[in-house]
Amino acid sequence: MSNMFYVAPEQLIKDRAEFAQKGIARGRSIIGAIFDTGVVMVAENPSASLHKISEIYDRIAFAGVGKYNEFDRLREAGIRWADGTGYTYSRDDVDARALTNYYAQYLGDMFTEGQKPLEVEILVAQLASPIRTTKLYRIAYDGTIADEPRYAVLGGDAETIRKRFGEITPTEPVSLAETVRHAVNALAGPERTIRHDELEIGVLEDRSTRRTFRRLNDAEVAALLE
Amino acid sequence: MGLPLFDAVSDPGPSFVAYAESARLTPLPVTAPDAVHATTVVALKCESGVVMVGDRQATSSYIASRDVRKIEAADRFTAVSISGSAARGMEFIRLAQLSFEHYEKMSDASLSLEGKANYLSPLIQRNNLTTPLVVLPLLAGWDSAHRVGRVFEYDGAGGCYERQDFAVIGSGTPFAEGALRLGFRPQMSLDEAVELGALAIYEAGDNDPSTGGPDFVRGIYPMIVTVTEDGYREFETPACADVFQRIHDRRRESGGVAGGTLR
Numbered sequence: 367m368s369n370m371f372y373v374a375p376e377q378l379i380k381d382r383a384e385f386a387q388k389g390i391a392r393g394r395s396i397i398g399a400i401f402d403t404g405v406v407m408v409a410e411n412p413s414a415s416l417h418k419i420s421e422i423y424d425r426i427a428f429a430g431v432g433k434y435n436e437f438d439r440l441r442e443a444g445i446r447w448a449d450g451t452g453y454t455y456s457r458d459d460v461d462a463r464a465l466t467n468y469y470a471q472y473l474g475d476m477f478t479e480g481q482k483p484l485e486v487e488i489l490v491a492q493l494a495s496p497i498r499t500t501k502l503y504r505i506a507y508d509g510t511i512a513d514e515p516r517y518a519v520l521g522g523d524a525e526t527i528r529k530r531f532g533e534i535t536p537t538e539p540v541s542l543a544e545t546v547r548h549a550v551n552a553l554a555g556p557e558r559t560i561r562h563d564e565l566e567i568g569v570l571e572d573r574s575t576r577r578t579f580r581r582l583n584d585a586e587v588a589a590l591l592e
Numbered sequence: 593m594g595l596p597l598f599d600a601v602s603d604p605g606p607s608f609v610a611y612a613e614s615a616r617l618t619p620l621p622v623t624a625p626d627a628v629h630a631t632t633v634v635a636l637k638c639e640s641g642v643v644m645v646g647d648r649q650a651t652s653s654y655i656a657s658r659d660v661r662k663i664e665a666a667d668r669f670t671a672v673s674i675s676g677s678a679a680r681g682m683e684f685i686r687l688a689q690l691s692f693e694h695y696e697k698m699s700d701a702s703l704s705l706e707g708k709a710n711y712l713s714p715l716i717q718r719n720n721l722t723t724p725l726v727v728l729p730l731l732a733g734w735d736s737a738h739r740v741g742r743v744f745e746y747d748g749a750g751g752c753y754e755r756q757d758f759a760v761i762g763s764g765t766p767f768a769e770g771a772l773r774l775g776f777r778p779q780m781s782l783d784e785a786v787e788l789g790a791l792a793i794y795e796a797g798d799n800d801p802s803t804g805g806p807d808f809v810r811g812i813y814p815m816i817v818t819v820t821e822d823g824y825r826e827f828e829t830p831a832c833a834d835v836f837q838r839i840h841d842r843r844r845e846s847g848g849v850a851g852g853t854l855r
Contacts, residue, residue, distance in 0.1 A: 415700075417700060420697070420700070421697050422697070439597065440597075442698060443595050443596050443597045443598075444595075445694065445697045445698055446596040446611050446615075446694075447595055447596055449608060449611075449690055449693070449694050449697075450596065450611070450612065450615060450617055452690075453608075453612065453617060453686070453690055454617055468594065468595035469595065471595075472595050472597065577693075
């Protein structure tokens, strides 16, 4: 005997969205922002080894919030996709937009057809090269892509943090240190301070090497916040 | 190519080769006659790391290319070089570079030097036992964990052997090895190792028709690479020219005689 009841699609989507949002809201937020010479991602992360920010390719980085196992699998898939594409064609052919589309399609599929939607929100950042521009793509749990012009905020409290960051940060890109300070203040809010060892910061920046991603260590983070 | 997602059971892990095979990115081995081959490359240990010197010539029945790069940085602390089939060798270097980087990104940790050396074994084994396009690499680098330079050589079936002194690959091996056997001392300085490695390649270029020596007319010189705790470093062309010019001058003085004080 079947217990299937009719559920209106509006209701189904609403329930699924609520479920995903609830899962995402349990974790801390991330800010990705363009600074004067690159892109920085700032995450509040008490763990020093379970990363939320990662290198995908020479000029592409990844950040995820929500369920760790779910966004980490997406991170791994992104690295495989990028290395596989670069190996098959050329390193120049690895484009963040293509990867973003794949992520969006997968998240969208899981949202509508999966057992449950993924409780994640991810950010794909690309550093400009002679053939591409700097990009911040935010992909929501339902596969919606937002092409963010200056900065992106992911996570449960995104709207509040987004507003705070928008108020502090100037329209034109500023230095790395300044951008990081603004991001940390926005993440912390007025009532709280975040210790430097609770921050995870990844940077895409040209340093005359092919790979542009760099993870800042504790000392570097502390120095930026002084 | 779609988004390569795997469930926990079929996940290929941080190995790029395992992933590439599951996704059929690597071509299946085919049988074909050898076309272009290469080489003499030497790697030697010294006090502050390792030195690798390799010629630049690719040879079929004639000289196919005079400026092939047979030594490449596999990553910041590892140099890898190839002998044998040029086509398979280049592919091999590409795969090694990509694999080490892939592992690093996937697991947020670098492979140990020994891990990198072992990783190449099955690749060599499969290539060499399934195609006539035999390729033999040489891997040398700075072992950050043990703070020492290390040299690894391979046999045709993929066996990986660590050498405590030096290793040589390619058709000019007998001549290069002869020079190294006479000149090598443990704990040489980096400069001494560079001189000796260059001399070994000079000897090979002088005697082996498939090895190119210094080409003073075109300004193409064998590559000289060092890997120390500061990482992989490649000598610029003028620096290579200097090293080989000195050997060349001495050899001219002696009328081409190599013996005596090991010129």
